[in-house]
Amino acid sequence: MENLAPSHPSNAAVLGGTFTLPGMSKPVHRMGYGAMQLAGPGVWGAPRDPDAARAVLRHAVAAGVNHIDTSDFYGPHVTNQIIKEALHPYPADLVIVTKVGARRGEDKSWNPDISREGLTGAVHDNLRNLGVDALDVVNLRLMGKIHGPAEGPVAEPLAVLAELKAQGLIRHIGLSNATPTQVKEAQTITEIVCVQNLYNVAHREDDAFVDDLARQGIAYVPFFPLGGFTPLQSSDLDAVAASLGATSMQVALAWLLQRAPNLLLIPGTSSVAHLRENLQAASLTLPPEVLAKLDAIAAEAVPQGH
Numbered sequence: 001m002e003n004l005a006p007s008h009p010s011n012a013a014v015l016g017g018t019f020t021l022p023g024m025s026k027p028v029h030r031m032g033y034g035a036m037q038l039a040g041p042g043v044w045g046a047p048r049d050p051d052a053a054r055a056v057l058r059h060a061v062a063a064g065v066n067h068i069d070t071s072d073f074y075g076p077h078v079t080n081q082i083i084k085e086a087l088h089p090y091p092a093d094l095v096i097v098t099k100v101g102a103r104r105g106e107d108k109s110w111n112p113d114i115s116r117e118g119l120t121g122a123v124h125d126n127l128r129n130l131g132v133d134a135l136d137v138v139n140l141r142l143m144g145k146i147h148g149p150a151e152g153p154v155a156e157p158l159a160v161l162a163e164l165k166a167q168g169l170i171r172h173i174g175l176s177n178a179t180p181t182q183v184k185e186a187q188t189i190t191e192i193v194c195v196q197n198l199y200n201v202a203h204r205e206d207d208a209f210v211d212d213l214a215r216q217g218i219a220y221v222p223f224f225p226l227g228g229f230t231p232l233q234s235s236d237l238d239a240v241a242a243s244l245g246a247t248s249m250q251v252a253l254a255w256l257l258q259r260a261p262n263l264l265l266i267p268g269t270s271s272v273a274h275l276r277e278n279l280q281a282a283s284l285t286l287p288p289e290v291l292a293k294l295d296a297i298a299a300e301a302v303p304q305g306h
């Protein structure tokens with residue numbers, strides 16, 4: 001097993017300290033893990049190496065990761081089944097966050113489905129495939145402009161999720177790919193504990209949103225923290241990383257951890273070596289002159305997902 005046990009006092013620093021989602025009794029380390037990369041190519045079907053996929057999850061948990069992001073539409077079903085195979089019965093401190101609101105087509109497409117039947121079915125799929133009686137956190141994933149949000153009403157699907165919460169099938173609710181207006185509307189229906197949107201060192205369209213959520217004590221969980229399907233590529237980032245003796249991915253993650261205390265990281269990887277590298281990013285401190293250099297990357301980047 002790994003030398004980093006979850007209860008080890010130095011782990012708080014190693015994994016970026018902790019954050020407690022509103023209304024939740026168990027804090028999570030700010031450095032978590034996103035499981036989307038565990039399905040097959042195109043987030044479809046079985047992984048090329050199922051043993052390696054399970055090893056990544058077990059390594060993450062052994063290193064103290066207690067926040068895992070997933071969805072039953074990864075695979076579909078496959079990623080949740082791998083999580084269950086690798087980790088069930090789950091450690092008491094583990095928080096698994098899933099999302100509903102989309103359905104995969106046979107052509108591997110991602111289609112919105114926020115109908116009552118679709119959402120209810122998705123919650124039951126997640127419960128069954130993860131092997132739990134209640135889901136810790138369910139994000140309503142709005143399809144908007146796929147990787148960027150678009151305004152539109154959210155009350156109806158959230159009312160469905162709030163009913164499932166009242167039935168005890170969901171403990172907490174969040175939103176993904178959402179605008180500040182949609183979060184405000186959602187808060188009239190139910191408590192929102194986290195927002196999961198596209199954000200990274202190069203794509204900072206949500207800067208003001210991050211700060212507003214921090215003031216409310218709500219977690220902001222960036223998806224594509226490393227750039228996602230097209231991992232971040234920047235000569236400025238590479239130069240900064242070289243000057244610190246770190247990798248570009250570690251600098252990208254360290255920047256997010258330093259950006260705001262309510263940022264929870266869920267970098268995705270299918271590789272134990274990359275996972276190790278990513279977790280080590282939490283012990284990297286970026287000095288002010290480095291932060292200034294990284295600001296240039298955002299200024300030069302082409303907006304993504306909008």
Ligand SMILES: NC(=O)c1ccc[n+]([C@@H]2O[C@H](COP(=O)([O-])OP(=O)(O)OC[C@H]3O[C@@H](n4cnc5c(N)ncnc54)[C@H](OP(=O)(O)O)[C@@H]3O)[C@@H](O)[C@H]2O)c1
Binds near residue numbers: 225227
């Ligand atoms: N709410 C949403 O709509 C939404 C959308 C997308 C993702 N998500 C969630 O967010 C999580 C993170 O996003 P993501 O996985 O799509 O993208 P990401 O974390 O930005 O990047 C993942 C990519 O980076 C590579 N990578 C990871 N660590 C690396 C390292 N140290 N060195 C080099 N390459 C590295 C991975 O390849 P390897 O496998 O080879 O390491 C993979 O190709 C997902 O896992 C998922 O849980 C949510």
